[in-house]
Amino acid sequence: MQKIKNFPKIDGELGWYETSPSREVTLGRRLKGDHTFDIAIIGSGYTGLSLAHRLAENHPEASIAIIDALRVGQGTSGRNAGFIIDLPHNLDAGQPDVEHDRQLHKLNTFSIERLRGFKDRYNIECSWQNAGKYMAAHESSNLGGLDSFVTTLKSSNFEYQDLDALDLKKRLGTDYYQRAIYTPGNILMNPSSLVRGVAAALPKTVHLFEESPIISCEYGHPHILTAVGGTVRAKLLIQTTNSYTEEFGLLSNRLAPVFTYASLTESLNDADYEAHFKDVQPWGLTSAHPAGTTVRLTPDRRIFIRNVLDFEPSLSSSNEGLHKAWIQHRKSFEQRFPNLRKTKFEFTWGGMLCMTMNHQSVFKKADDNLFVVGGCNGVGVAKGTYLGYYMADYISGIRSANLDFILGNSNPSWVPPDPIRTLGARMRLSYESRNAGGDI
Template sequence: MTRVTTLPADDAACGWYHTSAPRRAKESHSGEKKTRWAVIGAGFTGLAAARQLALNFPDEEVVLIEAQEVGFGTSGRNAGFAIDLPHDIGAKDYIGDINIAQSTLKLNLLGQSILRSLVEQHGIDCQMHACGKYQGAIEDRGVAVLDAYRSGLDKLGQPYEVIEGKDLPDHIGTSFYRKALFTPGTILIQPSALVKGLADSLPSNVTLYENTPITDFEYGDKVVLGHRNGRITADKLVLANNAFGMRFGFLQRTMLPMFLYASLTRPLTAAEQAQLGGKPFWGVIPADPFGSTVRRTPDNRILMRNSFSFNPNQQPKLHCLERFVRNHRLSFERRFPMLPDVDFEYTWSGSLALSQNHKGFFGQLAPNVYGVLCCNGLGVTRGTVTGTLLADWIAGQRNEQIDFLLDTSGPNKVPPEPFLSIGVNATLWWGQMKAGKEM
């Protein structure tokens, strides 16, 4: 058996988790278990894969294994944007190759459609609103990004609206931004509430074990997964645990475990809501990738999300949490001077897996082992659709979208340490310095 050297261990104060409806976690596994299918990771990708495997193989049990509690980990810690549009940061117009962009758009739209259908079918209360998103800019560099992205959207034939700074307070309350590009296709969600709801509406032939971190594994004719209280033996394994896939022996030195930091305010009072003005809920993403993502939620809180750290051991850094909350405070005060007495109630970090070439993995990793790994920050829609399509492909189905994913080259290799950490940390420092007021 090969040991898993690092286990998921997120910090405690995730605002999305604590403000979503509580649920009773499923029991952890103990003893011996044999199953046809095992899926590791009960985030968006793993939930989708387990659900679709169960539907494709209704007479077979699917075991879904989560190291922590559903909704507490990575999928419950993002900013809650289910985005439809492709966004290739390596292309001048942020769209790039039109054929790839069109295929990516189809995937994202399918992911949105799957989520919408499940929310409606199971009555999941996750503050889902198809209200679009604003991409806001303050400095000249940011405005240039918006102009470039407009040309890419024209090429892709997608609608948008340019909103000048003087008109933005009617939309988002603040006059901080010079210009924004509004695109109507984004869906906003409460991510932890959605993940909890998806877990509690799985088909009856899915067995979910929570708080069951896998500590060792063995591959062969069967896959054996060990943990402190027992062992699970499966015919087939699906890895849906993002950068932790490297800890299970695959895609070594390809995924960069990055952590992003967020804070969520207390609910605004009625007087503060009136002082802010604008629409009752909205989301803003930054023109600069190192800038701030901002949301006003349906329960009248403000989310601030910015600041990165590179955590190669995949563990949160509490000193970064303490340091970056000051960035959130400054970013909030710049945007919302009319709300001087609104404090943050929660501050947390959340991990994502990035690759140097912005590509993920979809397919077979080894005999009896499959995976969807490396989300590149698009876990809500992309994780949902790729988890679903992987289960379809395993069941023998083929279509244009599956072929597109199988043809993707996957994440490329990164330099060895210590050069990797030196390079990544220098890039993060310089990127956040250049972001200026966009942060």
């Protein structure tokens, strides 16, 4: 029997969840008593929900359980920056692989359309915007990241605009950045509202259990999952627990979960909004440096800031970690918007990027009737959506070129065990953060 040691926790004040119009809606129930299903899925983030939807389409007669330790929208899927990216980011100076980049773009676009379909069909209120994305640099030393990105875009004929400081001042309402590459295909949204909407759209054959951490798994025929006061037995089990995947014992030394933090300000008052953002459309910006700051101006007039990278083998944050992140967020915010110093942060929270060394994801059959998907490498809204969908097809025996591509690119490389993993990761993250300079 596999006992789980580390569990997801709330990790601060979850801004997107708290501001979501659907936060009071009851989606699932706690797992109490003994239940039997054909299929069980652990994890109700973008990956698990996409998998559940597609499995239900492929097998309308099957009974499916999807179980999460938290409420839908409280996990990492509801804590992220809300970018549904369409393009691969190639920030290192490596040669672009055109075929690979085009295939990733095709898969990301597939996810965007799948999520757009749910949003339209079920009227999901999630502040969806076809806003595109800026990748920007403040420091001259980080302009190289933009050049590499342009090389990737040009090689594959992806559309982009190259913007200087003056254009950016007009379009962003800050003169902090000297150059940015704008690409139009990215979507911005409230990630907690969208993932909750996708859960609310599950068909009747899918039973959602929330606030029900799985504390042990007995793999067999059937698999038995135990929560406090309840069990689920199922013939087929799929784990979509991303950063927590190694807890379940089917994978080891493949994942490097990196903690990062985000803050959301209060809504700006009319005077401040007019003074800074008159004629500016809500926008989203990532950094030309991998350790740099992600920033958004949201449709409800808030500023979102994400930065700080830390390695926490316990898979949860401390109040001290949250406070340190808050201090860095204030600094990054005030550098970009010096005249908004009086604007407070209403929410600060943490979450994990589930990284792998070679950026390939986990997409594997661990045993008969036992599958694992994870390692979304910080772009899991799009990636988790297509990995979940194609895992359902893989299980159902539906082959396609997209599935073959995923199968051929799902071999995450080895990560050394602790303490070397933690030491190595902390050294690398601190080096990257120092190098980012004013782009943090």
